[in-house]
Amino acid sequence: MSKDTLHLMLDEATILARIDAMAQEIDAFYNGEPLVVICVLKGGFMFFTDLVRRLRCGPELDFIGLSSYGYGDSSGGTITLTKDVSMPLEGKHVLVVEDIIDTGHSMRHLLEHLHARRARSVRLATLLDKHERREVPVPVDFTGFSVNDGFIVGYGLDYAERYRELPALYTVETRAATE
Numbered sequence: 001m002s003k004d005t006l007h008l009m010l011d012e013a014t015i016l017a018r019i020d021a022m023a024q025e026i027d028a029f030y031n032g033e034p035l036v037v038i039c040v041l042k043g044g045f046m047f048f049t050d051l052v053r054r055l056r057c058g059p060e061l062d063f064i065g066l067s068s069y070g071y072g073d074s075s076g077g078t079i080t081l082t083k084d085v086s087m088p089l090e091g092k093h094v095l096v097v098e099d100i101i102d103t104g105h106s107m108r109h110l111l112e113h114l115h116a117r118r119a120r121s122v123r124l125a126t127l128l129d130k131h132e133r134r135e136v137p138v139p140v141d142f143t144g145f146s147v148n149d150g151f152i153v154g155y156g157l158d159y160a161e162r163y164r165e166l167p168a169l170y171t172v173e174t175r176a177a178t179e
């Protein structure tokens with residue numbers, strides 16, 4: 001059994017209210033232009049699901065897999081594409097949906113990959129932005145919440161592949177840190 005301690009950071013109602021507003025902002029921004037919304041797996045899955053069901057613009061949906069962290073909470077340093085998108089993006093407006101931007105390395109890598117697919121535009125929506133930890137600049141177009149330090153789990157985000165299923169966001173005090 002895990003002895004990690006979770007501290008509630010944002011409850012489900014607060015998260016969903018913010019996503020309601022983000023969906024309206026995104027609809028207004030694209031103003032009926034055809035849009036492809038891309039979920040960054042795995043962490044983005046829950047945010048993506050709640051966001052796209054609130055969009056009124058009738059987007060196409062696709063998924064991309066990115067693995068940037070080792071098994072735990074420290075950066076592995078290497079970024080691997082575990083799954084590519086399955087539809088052509090050439091000439092299309094693309095909105096990438098990510099769970100959290102931390103150092104920015106993963107997103108930088110992914111945005112370059114998508115630009116190389118000759119999308120008409122590539123924009124980024126992230127639920128959480130740890131902007132104080134940025135090491136490389138990343139243009140974030142739609143942000144849910146700005147957060148400071150602390151490792152966050154729940155609502156898609158994991159610590160060593162756990163806690164993704166939780167409907168709210170928590171900071172985690174890991175067992176190693178509390179021993």
Ligand code: IMP
Binds near residue numbers: 069102103104152
């Ligand atoms: P970056 O390349 O440092 O920006 O890392 C981004 C990725 O690291 C995110 O997509 C997450 O998968 C993971 N990550 C960064 N911070 C956290 C956190 O606080 N909790 C869970 N995952 C995180």
Ligand code: MG
Binds near residue numbers: 043069157158
């Ligand atoms: Mg992760």
